[in-house]
Amino acid sequence: MNLAVNPAPYVRSKNSTLKIMLMLLGGLALVWLAAIIYYFIAGNVEDGLFAILNVVICVLTAMVTEILFFLPKTLKEYKENKEKVGNICLYLLKKEINSFGYITGIILALLLPVGMAWWQLVFTTIAAVAICKMLFGGFGYNIFNPAIFGRIFAQICFGSSFNYGHIEGIQEFEVFTGPTVLSNWAGEGWNTLTSFSNVSLFDLFIGNYRGTLGETFSLLIIVIGIAFVVLHVIDWRISCSYLLTCLLSAMLVGAVNGVSDFGTFILAQMLTGGILFGAVFCLTDPVTSPTSPLGKIIYGVFAGFITMLIRFMGSGAEGVAYSILFANMITPLIDMCFKGRTTDKLALKASITGGICTLLILVSCAYMGKVSSATPTYNSVVTEKSASVYNVKVTPFANQTEKDAPYVQIDMDVEVNASAKTVVSVTVNDTGAGGGYGDYFLGVVEEMSEYLGYRQDKGSHLKELSETYVKFEDPIPFATFRALDLQYYSSTNYTEFSKVPDTIKCGATYTVSGYMYGINRVLDYVEGK
Amino acid sequence: MSIFTTLGHKHLYRIQDTKKLSMGKEVLKFEPNEVFVPVVDPGSSKPIQLNVSIGDLVKEGQVIGTCEKGTPVFAPVSGKIVREETMFHAGLGRNVRHFAIENDKKHQKVEPLEVLDLKASAEQIVERMKESGLSGQGGAGFPTYIKYLGALEKNIDTILINGVECEPFLTTDHEAMLLHKDELIHGIEFMMKAAGAKDAYIVYKKGYPDLDECYKDIESINPSIHVAHVKNVYPAGWERFIVKAVLKRTYDKLPAEAHTIVNNVTTAILLARAMNGEVETHKVITVSGSGVSNPSNVDVPIYTRAVDIVEFLGGYVGESVSVSFGGPMCSRGVMDDKAVILPYYNGLTILPRMTLNTLPCLRCGACTDHCPVGLQPVEIKDAYQAKDSDRMMALTPWHCIGCGLCSYICPSKIDVNDFVKKAKLMTSIKLKQLEAQKKEGKK
Ligand code: SF4
Ligand code: SF4
Numbered sequence: 001m002n003l004a005v006n007p008a009p010y011v012r013s014k015n016s017t018l019k020i021m022l023m024l025l026g027g028l029a030l031v032w033l034a035a036i037i038y039y040f041i042a043g044n045v046e047d048g049l050f051a052i053l054n055v056v057i058c059v060l061t062a063m064v065t066e067i068l069f070f071l072p073k074t075l076k077e078y079k080e081n082k083e084k085v086g087n088i089c090l091y092l093l094k095k096e097i098n099s100f101g102y103i104t105g106i107i108l109a110l111l112l113p114v115g116m117a118w119w120q121l122v123f124t125t126i127a128a129v130a131i132c133k134m135l136f137g138g139f140g141y142n143i144f145n146p147a148i149f150g151r152i153f154a155q156i157c158f159g160s161s162f163n164y165g166h167i168e169g170i171q172e173f174e175v176f177t178g179p180t181v182l183s184n185w186a187g188e189g190w191n192t193l194t195s196f197s198n199v200s201l202f203d204l205f206i207g208n209y210r211g212t213l214g215e216t217f218s219l220l221i222i223v224i225g226i227a228f229v230v231l232h233v234i235d236w237r238i239s240c241s242y243l244l245t246c247l248l249s250a251m252l253v254g255a256v257n258g259v260s261d262f263g264t265f266i267l268a269q270m271l272t273g274g275i276l277f278g279a280v281f282c283l284t285d286p287v288t289s290p291t292s293p294l295g296k297i298i299y300g301v302f303a304g305f306i307t308m309l310i311r312f313m314g315s316g317a318e319g320v321a322y323s324i325l326f327a328n329m330i331t332p333l334i335d336m337c338f339k340g341r342t343t344d345k346l347a348l349k350a351s352i353t354g355g356i357c358t359l360l361i362l363v364s365c366a367y368m369g370k371v372s373s374a375t376p377t378y379n380s381v382v383t384e385k386s387a388s389v390y391n392v393k394v395t396p397f398a399n400q401t402e403k404d405a406p407y408v409q410i411d412m413d414v415e416v417n418a419s420a421k422t423v424v425s426v427t428v429n430d431t432g433a434g435g436g437y438g439d440y441f442l443g444v445v446e447e448m449s450e451y452l453g454y455r456q457d458k459g460s461h462l463k464e465l466s467e468t469y470v471k472f473e474d475p476i477p478f479a480t481f482r483a484l485d486l487q488y489y490s491s492t493n494y495t496e497f498s499k500v501p502d503t504i505k506c507g508a509t510y511t512v513s514g515y516m517y518g519i520n521r522v523l524d525y526v527e528g529k
Numbered sequence: 530m531s532i533f534t535t536l537g538h539k540h541l542y543r544i545q546d547t548k549k550l551s552m553g554k555e556v557l558k559f560e561p562n563e564v565f566v567p568v569v570d571p572g573s574s575k576p577i578q579l580n581v582s583i584g585d586l587v588k589e590g591q592v593i594g595t596c597e598k599g600t601p602v603f604a605p606v607s608g609k610i611v612r613e614e615t616m617f618h619a620g621l622g623r624n625v626r627h628f629a630i631e632n633d634k635k636h637q638k639v640e641p642l643e644v645l646d647l648k649a650s651a652e653q654i655v656e657r658m659k660e661s662g663l664s665g666q667g668g669a670g671f672p673t674y675i676k677y678l679g680a681l682e683k684n685i686d687t688i689l690i691n692g693v694e695c696e697p698f699l700t701t702d703h704e705a706m707l708l709h710k711d712e713l714i715h716g717i718e719f720m721m722k723a724a725g726a727k728d729a730y731i732v733y734k735k736g737y738p739d740l741d742e743c744y745k746d747i748e749s750i751n752p753s754i755h756v757a758h759v760k761n762v763y764p765a766g767w768e769r770f771i772v773k774a775v776l777k778r779t780y781d782k783l784p785a786e787a788h789t790i791v792n793n794v795t796t797a798i799l800l801a802r803a804m805n806g807e808v809e810t811h812k813v814i815t816v817s818g819s820g821v822s823n824p825s826n827v828d829v830p831i832y833t834r835a836v837d838i839v840e841f842l843g844g845y846v847g848e849s850v851s852v853s854f855g856g857p858m859c860s861r862g863v864m865d866d867k868a869v870i871l872p873y874y875n876g877l878t879i880l881p882r883m884t885l886n887t888l889p890c891l892r893c894g895a896c897t898d899h900c901p902v903g904l905q906p907v908e909i910k911d912a913y914q915a916k917d918s919d920r921m922m923a924l925t926p927w928h929c930i931g932c933g934l935c936s937y938i939c940p941s942k943i944d945v946n947d948f949v950k951k952a953k954l955m956t957s958i959k960l961k962q963l964e965a966q967k968k969e970g971k972k
Binding site for chain 2 (some may be wrong): 140141232288290291335
């Protein structure tokens with residue numbers, strides 16, 4: 001009889017890492033399914049196909065990348081011991097299944113928007129898996145969450161070209177994180193929800209709007225998250241402490257700034273920007289989070305704090321991704337801090353945690369005070385240049401200080417055909433100073449030209465278009481907006497435009513809103529004559 | 530407060546109930562042809578003081594030697610000491626000398642000791658514990674009398690009788706409680722007398738209606754003996770847990786600090802017999818697990834070889850099995866199934882060899898979450914692998930009770946417990962040095 005002498009215990013729990021990961025995969029697949037359905041229904045067939053293809057491309061790339069990393073060692077093993085390895089393909093596949101590259105792939109795909117070129121997806125995935133995971137030693141040894149790393153990588157590398165990178169025929173200005181509801185909102189000032197009046201709170205809840213592929217389906221993500229906690233797939237401490245911190249911060253901002261609709265403000269804050277997706281699928285990645293129970297709470301609080309800090313002080317929607325990366329960074333530090341037993345000095349630990357939380361909340365109070373509370377207003381001056389050409393100068397955020405919003409003045413000439421009630425052309429003389437202007441405006445111009453009836457062939461070169469119909473004097477560093485912005489122009493009769501209220505409804509960011517506002521005011525002027 | 534620490538409900542993990550295999554089955558009787566008595570002290574592994582030599586005839590219950598601390602070693606069967614053999618000792622984990630006694634199966638007994646009743650003084654009871662070689666039956670084999678030495682001065686008010694038997698597979702305590710209720714009560718009465726305790730609790734798990742039925746009239750038999758329940762989870766049989774659950778008391782090192790003594794049910798039953806003059810020569814053990822043909826409770830002479838018992842039960846199932854003395858959670862598997870059943874063993878668990886798909890550590894923290902003493906096994910493992918002795922010291926691996934939950938729960942199937950044990954070994958030397966320094970410092 002052959003006596004085995006592996007160490008005790010001789011019974012082991014039926015749970016396994018593979019099982020946990022497959023459950024995670026199941027949850028992600030559900031989100032994916034929701035995305036496919038949404039894009040087929042709300043978008044067109046191409047959108048739907050992209051929703052499918054994006055994930056397939058990312059998952060396959062991730063798996064192939066990992067297999068390539070396994071290859072040298074496997075070949076060596078094969079040479080040494082052919083029997084043990086057996087069928088080399090199966091062996092590699094088995095290794096890959098236990099390395100979970102596909103999880104990274106699907107999370108990454110769900111964190112990216114529809115409309116990226118296939119090569120961008122491939123490149124992003126390779127970067128995420130190779131740099132962030134395999135070079136650290138593979139599964140279990142990475143310091144940063146590879147999917148989050150990939151998302152930030154894509155944003156830095158391709159963020160400005162997403163619009164053009166799409167395959168012919170897709171007309172979608174849904175850009176990455178920029179044009180999500182959150183940045184519209186951030187651009188308009190937190191005081192009001194009007195900036196996405198086309199998206200109701202209910203839409204936010206069920207995911208009836210565009211964002212990155214997977215992060216918009218709040219309700220579904222919440223349900224999956226609860227199921228995961230029950231099934232011990234994720235640790236509730238991380239998700240809960242993260243969400244609670246975000247919630248508290250949002251409440252404080254609301255209270256300090258006296259927002260008009262407190263409930264909506266809070267809910268919308270929690271439902272936008274991928275907070276829920278991050279809390280369920282990204283932040284909880286066990287490899288990159290602390291191991292001790294209290295450590296997990298501190299980790300969640302820290303990430304929540306950074307998320308809200310970036311949201312209110314910085315650019316807005318990227319907060320979740322960056323905060324997770326930061327939190328990953330302090331994970332080893334947190335782990336090192338916990339010595340001895342987790343039961344030691346309970347009171348001390350609890351008070352330390354309490355102290356940290358209070359401190360964070362106090363600090364957040366301080367930074368929240370800076371959030372502008374007034375609804376931004378736009379000033380404009382319209383002058384008649386000739387019979388059909390009007391010059392308009394727009395100052396967005398006219399009522400705010402330099403500190404809150406960069407001083408910007410847009411100067412453009414709008415040519416109007418008053419009898420046909422259409423805009424003929426727009427020439428931008430000056431985009432003003434400060435950030436927020438971008439290449440995306442070119443996209444607006446393209447779209448706009450189409451609506452204005454000037455665009456004949458879709459494939460015509462943008463540069464030409466812009467030179468023909470819209471002239472830019474300034475270089476344009478950065479701007480974001482969405483197709484929605486232009487829907488008011490789709491009507492041939494611009495009398496409709498004048499109904500646009502002063503608080504711009506259609507603008508994505510204040511930049512684009514500024515242009516829209518200017519055009520609208522010219523049209524008002526012509527109408528009023 | 531399971532939010533910040535681990536001592537919540539979660540560490541008490543429901544381990545699938547494996548006890549059905551042997552529970553309620555008829556106890557089989559097995560007389561081996563030969564038994565092998567180790568002639569070393571089970572504590573210090575030094576040779577014992579021998580009263581007999583090879584070729585002598587011995588009787589059942591005859592003292593063949595005395596250990597260092599004065600506890601005797603008995604011959605479990607009558608017959609002739611035929612030879613000396615070097616065999617594996619499961620308690621010490623290495624090969625030691627054994628005397629082989631050929632069993633004549635005549636059950637010739639020695640004169641029993643003098644019968645003592647409840648009028649006996651506390652000292653007499655403790656003395657009897659010592660001369661009958663009574664040791665803790667919970668699996669550790671700690672001599673029982675040591676717990677009671679000077680117990681009268683320690684203000685012990687309660688005796689806790691541990692019938693929890695939380696290890697999977699084992700059922701001997703459960704069966705003994707059903708079969709030997711009178712002896713158990715008798716034993717408890719002696720224990721209370723020896724310690725000067727006013728109360729005693731028989732503690733067992735919730736969800737055993739047969740035990741509830743059997744012990745529902747306990748207070749009418751002896752009003753100071755009560756029944757207490759603990760959750761049906763592992764490791765609810767851990768002393769510290771029982772003291773906390775029943776008495777709501779905590780302690781640092783020994784239960785005596787919490788004015789209590791914890792003893793196993795079988796120990797109490799054996800004490801009753803010892804007071805009656807009998808010494809332990811035979812015992813009922815659970816032989817269970819899917820690696821043995823006929824899992825049962827078997828009444829065998831102590832010092833019977835495991836392999837003989839397994840053969841008696843129809844042999845092993847499967848090609849490769851692991852054999853452990855005790856339950857499958859915390860006892861060490863043996864390399865050699867010729868090792869013998871020691872007086873304090875209560876089971877033999879035989880399971881097919883595990884094929885574990887070990888993956889890299891996920892750092893999920895499940896081990897930290899479930900450790901009943903609140904250690905951080907994953908951090909200890911990392912520190913051990915990094916050979917970082919300072920970090921290891923900071924993580925205090927010496928608190929480990931070896932319950933095995935960390936390895937049990939690990940989704941990546943890492944033998945975390947093993948790393949903790951190694952770290953414990955490495956740090957224990959340093960710890961002793963530190964303690965010695967501290968003492969000197971105090972002087
Ligand atoms: S074996 Fe030791 S470290 Fe592991 S769970 Fe039990 S007490 Fe904790
Ligand atoms: S349970 Fe296993 S995988 Fe999880 S942290 Fe502990 S050792 Fe690592």
